[in-house]
Amino acid sequence: xxxxxxxxxxxxxxxxxxxxxxxxxxxxxxxxxxxxxxxxxxxxxxxxxxxxxxxxxxxxxxxxxxxxxxxxxxxxxxxxxxxxxxxxxxxxxxxxxxxxxxxxxxxxxxxxxxxxxxxxxxxxxxxxxxxxxxxxxxxxxxxxxxxxxxxx
Numbered sequence: 070x071x072x073x074x075x076x077x078x079x080x081x082x083x084x085x086x087x088x089x090x091x092x093x094x095x096x097x098x099x100x101x102x103x104x105x106x107x108x109x110x111x112x113x114x115x116x117x118x119x120x121x122x123x124x125x126x127x128x129x130x131x132x133x134x135x136x137x138x139x140x141x142x143x144x145x146x147x148x149x150x151x152x153x154x155x156x157x158x159x160x161x162x163x164x165x166x167x168x169x170x171x172x173x174x175x176x177x178x179x180x181x182x183x184x185x186x187x188x189x190x191x192x193x194x195x196x197x198x199x200x201x202x203x204x205x206x207x208x209x210x211x212x213x214x215x216x217x218x219x220x221x
Contacts, residue, residue, distance in 0.1 A: 084189050088143030093150045096132040107135075107209030109201055114141040118148075118209045126157045138202050140193055145206035147187060157214045164207045171200050 098119035108115045114137030121130040131149045136142075152160040166183045170176065171194060181188045190203045 082192075084186075085139055085143040088146040089139035092133075092142055092146035094132045094146070094153070095134065097134050098130055098132045103213040105209040105213035107205045107212075109137070109141070109205050111198070112138065112202065114138060114202055114205050116141070116145055116206055116209060118145070118206060118213055120213055122157060122214070128152050128155055128157065128160060133206065137205070138199075140190075140199055140202040141205050144190065144203045148206050148210060151185075151187070152210070160210060161214055164211050167207050168204050171204050 096119075097117070098121060101119035102122045103120040105118050106116070107118065114135075116133050116135035116137060119130075119132045119134075120128055123129050131153050133145045133149060135145075137145075151163060155163070163184070166180070167187050167190075170180050170184045170187070171190065173180065176191070176194075181191070193199050193203045
């Protein structure tokens with residue numbers, strides 16, 4: 070008699086819950102070079118994202134503050150860890166890949182590979198109303214890091 074393999078969804082849920090319990094870069098950054106506020110009126114997720122981008126276009130520091138569900142908070146936490154040290158262009162490319170991953174009808178293997186660890190949000194796709202939770206901070210990143218936009 071064989072034992073069923075543990076579902077990967079359990080691992081993914083653990084990662085999401087861990088980032089919710091101990092979010093990375095959960096801080097306000099005074100005098101950010103870039104800032105955005107993401108709010109989902111439907112569910113109440115509400116986050117402020119702060120970025121320090123140097124003259125060469127590299128994200129030197131990133132932080133977020135606010136409140137929301139486990140999915141939105143863990144997504145924001147992962148965002149901060151993944152974009153720190155990357156160029157604005159690289160961060161925006163990752164944002165575009167992740168939003169496409171979360172919103173496209175079918176997923177290809179290359180789409181999953183393109184988002185790396187963010188693929189753990191695949192299960193969220195089964196709940197369309199929760200997709201906005203996972204992508205909220207990524208849309209805020211896109212708003213904050215628009216090319217040529219350096220408003221505080």
